[in-house]
Every structure is written in C-alpha cells, then in structure tokens.
Amino acid sequence: MAMPLRADAPLDLEELWGRSLTVREFLEGAKEPYRSLWEGIYRNARAPEWSASAVPRGTVLRMIMLAEDWCMDTNNTAPFLARFAEAVPGVFLRFLLRDENPDVMNRYLYDGSRSIPVVIILDEAYRELGHWGPRPSELQAWVKENKETLSKEERLLHTRKWYARDRGETTIREVLGAAGLGG
Numbered sequence: 001m002a003m004p005l006r007a008d009a010p011l012d013l014e015e016l017w018g019r020s021l022t023v024r025e026f027l028e029g030a031k032e033p034y035r036s037l038w039e040g041i042y043r044n045a046r047a048p049e050w051s052a053s054a055v056p057r058g059t060v061l062r063m064i065m066l067a068e069d070w071c072m073d074t075n076n077t078a079p080f081l082a083r084f085a086e087a088v089p090g091v092f093l094r095f096l097l098r099d100e101n102p103d104v105m106n107r108y109l110y111d112g113s114r115s116i117p118v119v120i121i122l123d124e125a126y127r128e129l130g131h132w133g134p135r136p137s138e139l140q141a142w143v144k145e146n147k148e149t150l151s152k153e154e155r156l157l158h159t160r161k162w163y164a165r166d167r168g169e170t171t172i173r174e175v176l177g178a179a180g181l182g183g
Contacts, residue, residue: 011104011107013120013122013126013127013128014126016064016096016104016120017062017064017094017122017126019096020064020094020095020096021094021095021096021097022094022095023078023082023085023093023094023095025095026067026069026095027039029069029097030069031069031070034069034070034075035069037075038069038074038075038078038079041075041076041079042079042082042083045079045080045082045083045167045168046083046167047080047083047084047086047087047088047168047172048084048167048168048169048172051084051087051088051172051176052087052088054176054181054182055088055090055091055176055181056181057089058090059090059124059181060090060091060092060123060124061090061091061092061121061122061123061129061179062092062094062121062122062123062124062126063081063085063091063092063093063094063119063120063121063122063175064094064095064096064119064120064122065078065081065093065094065095065096065117065118065119065120066095066096066097066098066101066104066105066108066116066117066118066119066120066133067095067096067097067098067116067117068097068098068099068116071116071117072156072159072160073116073117073134073135073159074116074117076159076160076163077117077135077136077163077168077171078093078095078117079168080167080168080171080172081093081119081168081171081172081175083168084168084172098114098116102114105118108120108131108133110133110134115133115134116133116134117133117134118131118132118133118134119131119132119133119175119178121175121178121179129178129179129180130178130179130180131178132171132174132175132177132178136166136170136171136174137170137174138162138170139159139162139163139166139170142158142162143155143159146158
C-alpha cells in the first residue's frame with residue numbers, strides 16, 4: 001500500500017503527467033449520460049481565433065485537469081480546452097481523476113473544498129506555471145453570491161446558460177493568465 005504524500009512533499013509533476021489520461025482515455029472511462037454530454041459540447045466547441053496567437057511560438061504548455069466525468073463544470077470547460085490544445089502547437093491536455101488522486105487534489109483545494117475542475121499548467125520542463133479552477137471567476141462569483149438565495153435547479157440553469165454564451169472564451173483566457181501568458 002502506497003503511503004500518502006505529506007502536504008508539503010514536492011510533487012513529481014513529470015511522473016504525474018506520465019500517468020495522466022489522454023482526452024480519449026478520459027472519455028473511454030466516462031459513464032453515460034456524462035460522456036454524451038461532453039461529446040455533444042466537444043462537437044460544437046472551437047478554439048477562439050485569438051487563442052493561437054496568445055501562445056508564443058515554441059512555448060510548451062502541458063495542462064493536467066483534475067476532473068471527474070460527472071462534474072458539470074468539467075463538461076463545460078474541458079471540451080474547449082481540448083479544442084484549444086488541438087489547435088495550438090505545443091499545447092497539450094491530459095486528465096487526472098480527482099477521486100483516485102486525493103493527495104494531488106488536496107494541494108489545490110478551493111475554499112477548503114475539493115472543487116473541480118482544476119487545471120495544473122506545466123512548462124516544457126514539467127515545472128508548474130500556475131493553476132486554475134474550479135470555474136471562470138465571473139461565474140464563480142455569481143455562484144457564491146447566489147448559493148443561499150436560489151435553488152440548486154435555478155443555479156444550474158443559470159450556470160448552463162452562462163457556459164453556453166461564453167463558449168470557453170473565459171476559461172481559456174484565465175488558464176493562459178494562470179500560465180503567465182496574460183490571456
């Protein structure tokens with residue numbers, strides 16, 4: 001049985017990247033109806049026109065997304081990050097399942113919670129440039145502000161509409177900002 005990492009022990013980010021899942025592997029393990037939801041969003045997702053020029057030529061960005069297939073925020077952000085990675089040379093996306101990696105997840109808590117997704121951004125030498133999550137800052141602020149006053153169904157409807165209007169723009173800008181690229 002593996003011993004859990006101490007919270008202050010360094011992560012081997014290259015090893016973490018090596019054992020993370022490709023987009024295809026993540027989707028192959030996804031259960032319905034989440035897989036169909038993700039695939040439907042992915043089919044319509046596009047990398048924004050500006051995104052390719054936001055990453056300087058020769059830059060390598062490796063994004064590890066801590067996620068689970070049942071997470072609505074993952075299903076509404078990952079397809080756009082996948083399209084971004086497909087469209088921009090040197091940008092890569094992989095997945096790490098949150099529930100199978102509690103030691104990693106515990107390093108990226110949001111307000112003490114295991115909120116996902118979390119995108120850990122690495123450079124070409126597997127050094128962490130930054131991280132992002134669990135949702136775009138504007139939407140996160142709205143959710144926090146309305147958590148006590150609106151029903152779960154009302155919050156869910158607003159969140160879905162927000163993601164549909166945004167089409168991944170804010171997520172990609174914020175991930176690039178977390179990588180030090182200004183987004």
